[in-house]
Amino acid sequence: MPEPQPYDPAIAGTGAGGAMDLAISEGSSLDGGPGGLPKDPSEKARSLWSDALRDLRRNPVFIISGLIILFLLIISLWPSLITSGNPLKADLSKAQQGSSPGHPFGYDPQGRDVYTRVVYGTRTSVTVGVCATLGVAIVGSFLGALAGFFGGWWDSILSRISDIFFGIPVVLGGLVFLSVVTGSTVWPVIGFMILLGWPQIARIARGSVITVKQNDFVQAARALGASNSRMMLRHVAPNAVAPVIVVATIALGTYISLEATLSYLGVGLKEPAVSWGIDISAASNYMRNAPHMVLYPAGALALTVLAFIMLGDAVRDALDPKLR
Amino acid sequence: MSDNNTTTKAASVPQQRDAETATPLLQVKNLAKHFPIKGGFPIRRTVGAVQAVDGVTFDVNAGESLGLVGESGCGKSTTGRLLTRLLEPTAGSVTYRGQDISHAGRKQLAPIRSEIQMIFQDPYASLNPRQTVGSIIASPMEINGINPSGGREARVRELLEIVGLNPEHYNRFPHEFSGGQRQRIGVARAIALEPKLIIADEPVSALDVSIQAQVVNLLQKVQKEMGIAFVFIAHDLAIVRHFSQRVAVMYLGKIVEIADRDSLYLRPRHPYTHALMSAVPEADIDVVKKERIRLEGDVPSPISPPSGCRFRTRCWKAQDKCATEEPPLVQISGNLPGHLTACHFPEDPTTERTQDIILDPALVALEDEPAGGDKA
Numbered sequence: 001m002p003e004p005q006p007y008d009p010a011i012a013g014t015g016a017g018g019a020m021d022l023a024i025s026e027g028s029s030l031d032g033g034p035g036g037l038p039k040d041p042s043e044k045a046r047s048l049w050s051d052a053l054r055d056l057r058r059n060p061v062f063i064i065s066g067l068i069i070l071f072l073l074i075i076s077l078w079p080s081l082i083t084s085g086n087p088l089k090a091d092l093s094k095a096q097q098g099s100s101p102g103h104p105f106g107y108d109p110q111g112r113d114v115y116t117r118v119v120y121g122t123r124t125s126v127t128v129g130v131c132a133t134l135g136v137a138i139v140g141s142f143l144g145a146l147a148g149f150f151g152g153w154w155d156s157i158l159s160r161i162s163d164i165f166f167g168i169p170v171v172l173g174g175l176v177f178l179s180v181v182t183g184s185t186v187w188p189v190i191g192f193m194i195l196l197g198w199p200q201i202a203r204i205a206r207g208s209v210i211t212v213k214q215n216d217f218v219q220a221a222r223a224l225g226a227s228n229s230r231m232m233l234r235h236v237a238p239n240a241v242a243p244v245i246v247v248a249t250i251a252l253g254t255y256i257s258l259e260a261t262l263s264y265l266g267v268g269l270k271e272p273a274v275s276w277g278i279d280i281s282a283a284s285n286y287m288r289n290a291p292h293m294v295l296y297p298a299g300a301l302a303l304t305v306l307a308f309i310m311l312g313d314a315v316r317d318a319l320d321p322k323l324r
Numbered sequence: 325m326s327d328n329n330t331t332t333k334a335a336s337v338p339q340q341r342d343a344e345t346a347t348p349l350l351q352v353k354n355l356a357k358h359f360p361i362k363g364g365f366p367i368r369r370t371v372g373a374v375q376a377v378d379g380v381t382f383d384v385n386a387g388e389s390l391g392l393v394g395e396s397g398c399g400k401s402t403t404g405r406l407l408t409r410l411l412e413p414t415a416g417s418v419t420y421r422g423q424d425i426s427h428a429g430r431k432q433l434a435p436i437r438s439e440i441q442m443i444f445q446d447p448y449a450s451l452n453p454r455q456t457v458g459s460i461i462a463s464p465m466e467i468n469g470i471n472p473s474g475g476r477e478a479r480v481r482e483l484l485e486i487v488g489l490n491p492e493h494y495n496r497f498p499h500e501f502s503g504g505q506r507q508r509i510g511v512a513r514a515i516a517l518e519p520k521l522i523i524a525d526e527p528v529s530a531l532d533v534s535i536q537a538q539v540v541n542l543l544q545k546v547q548k549e550m551g552i553a554f555v556f557i558a559h560d561l562a563i564v565r566h567f568s569q570r571v572a573v574m575y576l577g578k579i580v581e582i583a584d585r586d587s588l589y590l591r592p593r594h595p596y597t598h599a600l601m602s603a604v605p606e607a608d609i610d611v612v613k614k615e616r617i618r619l620e621g622d623v624p625s626p627i628s629p630p631s632g633c634r635f636r637t638r639c640w641k642a643q644d645k646c647a648t649e650e651p652p653l654v655q656i657s658g659n660l661p662g663h664l665t666a667c668h669f670p671e672d673p674t675t676e677r678t679q680d681i682i683l684d685p686a687l688v689a690l691e692d693e694p695a696g697g698d699k700a
Contacts, residue, residue, distance in 0.1 A: 216450035220513070223408050224467045225430070225437035234463075238454040 055318040062314035068307040076123040085116035087274045096290040105296040109282055114293060118300045121276040124269065125304055128186050129256040132193035136255075137248040139194060140201025145240070147202065148209030149232055155206070162199030170196060171261065178267040186259075189268050193255050204247050208240040215239075242319040250312030253305040260301050276301045347421070348383035349521055349553050350407065350440075355380045355416035355426075356577075357402050361627070375626045376402040378577035379416065381653065384521065389547060389554040391568030391585075393561060393600070397623055399577040400557045401445075404525045407555060408442045409433055420521075438468045441514040443543075445526040447506035451498040457484070457509055458494040464516040483512040487542060504535035508542065515546055521553045528563060536560075540567055561604050565589055570662075573597050576634040577626055579653060583663035591673035593656060593665040596635050633668065641669045 056062045075082055091111040098106045105114035147155040173196055181188045212218065218235050226234075262268030263277025264284075271278060276297040283293035358373035377399040384390050392400050405411045407418060409425055417426045420436055428436075441464075444450035451460055461480045465472065472479040481491035487508040498506055507527060514522050524543065528536040540563055547554055558564050564571055565585060572582040573596065581594040592598050599617040619638045624630055632650050636642040645668050653666040658673055 216444040216446060217452040219405075219410055220442065220444060220450055220510075221452075221463065221467075223410055223437065223440075223442045224464045225434050226463075226467050227430070230467070234455070235452050239452070 052315075052318040056314060059314050059317065061310050062318075065307045065310035065314065068303065069311060072122055072126055072304055072307070075119055076126040079119045079123060083113075083116045083119045085113045087112065087117045087120040088272060089113070096286060096293065098290070098292060106290070106292045108279060108293050109286055109290075114279075114296050117274055117279055118276070118296050120274040121279065121297060121300065122304070124186060124273065124275045125256045125259060125301070128190055128193070128259040129252045129304075129308065131186070131190045132197065132255040132259075133248050133252040135190060135194035136197035136201050136251065137244060140198035141205040141241075141244050143198065144202030144205030145209045145232070145237065148206035148240075149213060149228075149236060151210075158202065159206075162202055165196060165199040168196060170258065171265070174258070174262045175265065175267055178262060182270075184270045184273050186269065186273075189259055189262060192262075193258065197251065197255070200251065201244060201248060204243050205240065208243045209236055212236050212239045246312060246316040246319055249315050250309055253308035253312070256308065257301065257305045347386075349386045349388075349421060350384040350555075351417075351419040352380060352382050352384075352407070353417045353419070355403070355406055355418060356414045357399075357406055357411055358414045372627050375577050375629060377406065377413075378626075378629070380574070380577070380579055381416075382572055382579060382582060384553050384555060386520065387547075387551045387553055388570065389556055389568045391564035391571040392555060392557045392574060393559060393564050393571060394574035395559060395623060397626070398574045399626070400559075400574055401525050403574070404442070404523045404555065404557050407523050408440055410442075434468075438464065438470075438517040439520045441517070441519040441522050443507075443510050443514050443522060443524040443527045446530050447503050447510055448530075450510050451506055453498055456495050456497055457489075457501075460498070460509060461512045461516055464513060468517060470517065479516070480512075483516055486515070486546070487512045488538075502535075503531050504539060507531060507535075507539050511539070511542060511546065515550065515552070518550060519552060521555070523555045523557070525557045526559070527556075529558065529560070536563065543567065561589075561600060573600065576623055576629055578634055578666070579664075580635060580667070581663075581665045582653070583665075584660070587660050587663045591659075591663075593659060593663075593670035593673055594635075594667045595639050595641055595669075595671055598671050633666070641671070643669065 089112060091107070093111060094107045095109050095111040096107060097103075097111075100106070103113050103115060105118060108114050108117065143158055147158040174192055177192045177195070178188055181191070213236055218231055221231050221235050259268055260275065260277030260280065263270075263275045264281040266281065268277055269275040279297040280294055280301075283290070283297075287294055355377060356375070356379055357377040358375050360370040361372040361374065362368045363371040380399075380403055382390065392403065394400050402411065406413050409418070409428065413426050417424050419425070420440065423436070425433060425436060455463075458477065458480050461483055462476045464470075465476050465479065477494070481494060484491045484493065489505060489508050489512070493501075498509065501509065507530075510527075527543065528539050531539060543554070543556075544567060546552060554567070556564060556567050558567075569585055570583065571585055571588045572579045573588070573594065574580070575596050581588065581592065581597045588597065589601065592601055595617075599619050602617045617640075621638060624634070624637055630637050630647070632648055633639070633642070633646040636646040639646070649668070651666045651668045653664045655661065655663060656665050656667070656670055659665065
């Protein structure tokens, strides 16, 4: 039977102290000093943003959705580029007629050209989507970032308020709010979306800021005597903004469909405004006889929402690969 | 780390300290930090406190390097953050050059911020990934409104060279560097304002062993050339021995022993220090093999630390007195001046011991198994 050998770390080969002594005395340059980096001096410095952009450019989902969105933006700014018609010109004698030369999508129940109305409806949808998203992102990230950064009672109050807003059913809230605040423009609808949408972004921003705030580099800035605003703007915000952008981009699509929903229910936009929701609503009674009057605006709506959600997905993959 | 080196340094340390004890750079008295634990519904109340640091007293002299060692969770890092005033102490005082900064606001701290700097443990978390190396290192100058002659950029390049990085990498981002290089950037940021005191919170623990040596050497070079005092927080006794002139051993929020390096490493008195020393792996096979001390169990919870001496629950010499009376941190008989120990029943001042002390029955069983120890 062999002699019991007590465990000796040095013999067993952990010898951390020994390895260190060796390295100290030799002063080796394993970690490279000046020469240890990628050699090419012309290599451009890359930030995480430019990394993300490079990822995006290679992503077919981003390219396809980007092209669709670019097209939508252009025709919402200059609808006359692809149609010469007037979306309000009605010719009852042509009501519900199918497609004909010059009028590829046919006519709606009022005898208006569906193609022209779909094109002009883009402007409404894009305006609502973009403005609501911007408003929600600004209000939500501002309040959420404050709550996350300062914490304390301000955080508690804000979190409870956002809980309350989360409890409001969107469509019911829209019916109530928009039957009080009326108008035929897009602004009451956008206002309602900001009112109900900010808590979502505020939560994301709050969580993101809390995560970033705990990083040592924020503490390092504090140790250097940096002010709160400097820490917030230089150190916290740039590192916390990615999740906000991702969620906002995905939400953009849902705001567009929410506008259509509210308009369909008769509380969003109202005639004479041109909106896909209004057209779907007006045409849905004739669905069996003339389905084209519903299908074209609905198709445009679906394509637009899909494009924005795909864009959101691509942006998320690029900015936060961990979520993939 | 040669023996000649250590002895010559040790000889010069006492005189140096005598000259400077008149005005310690940093005085810490009975410093405490308790983190409240909130609980209860609907109104959250404080139901307890994590006593991370509980009554710590020490001085740091100008140009001196004080090592702070102890196991994980003993309050080393919290102490470091109290010294840089990233945290506000619950009790006690931190005095920097005669000025009490324990509760100073941002405005009062502003002039001191540039003199006390910090190096962080994790080189991946301590650099803002969205800033270039240039703006990271320039930020201390920017925040404190300092415009060196020749401009900030020239100064940053100079600093990069001092810490052994290529000045051409000014415009790169932190993620393009290795861990050791990132820590060098952290060092450059810390020395940018030529501080008087640097709190290094485990500056090399996150690094590869071979890189640790380089960063320690860099810190040592910086300390010698710029005369910066260091509080060097670490759990690696070999590195602390290499770096520090004085060493304090912490256990559960308290200092149990503080002494000049050689006094502590060669003539430790506190049983906990003995246990730590015996755990240091010995690489030299010619040295007489030291017997080891195996402690039992874990560090007690800092939420309700043991009464009296905090180490008594794991100490092989503990008696009734240890539970009732807290040992003061004093110079016990047989110690050199400046060697303070908090223990009622101190060990002999030696690191040689004749017999293993094994407190954990599970470890005894392991020792008894033939060959088991070798394979483990």
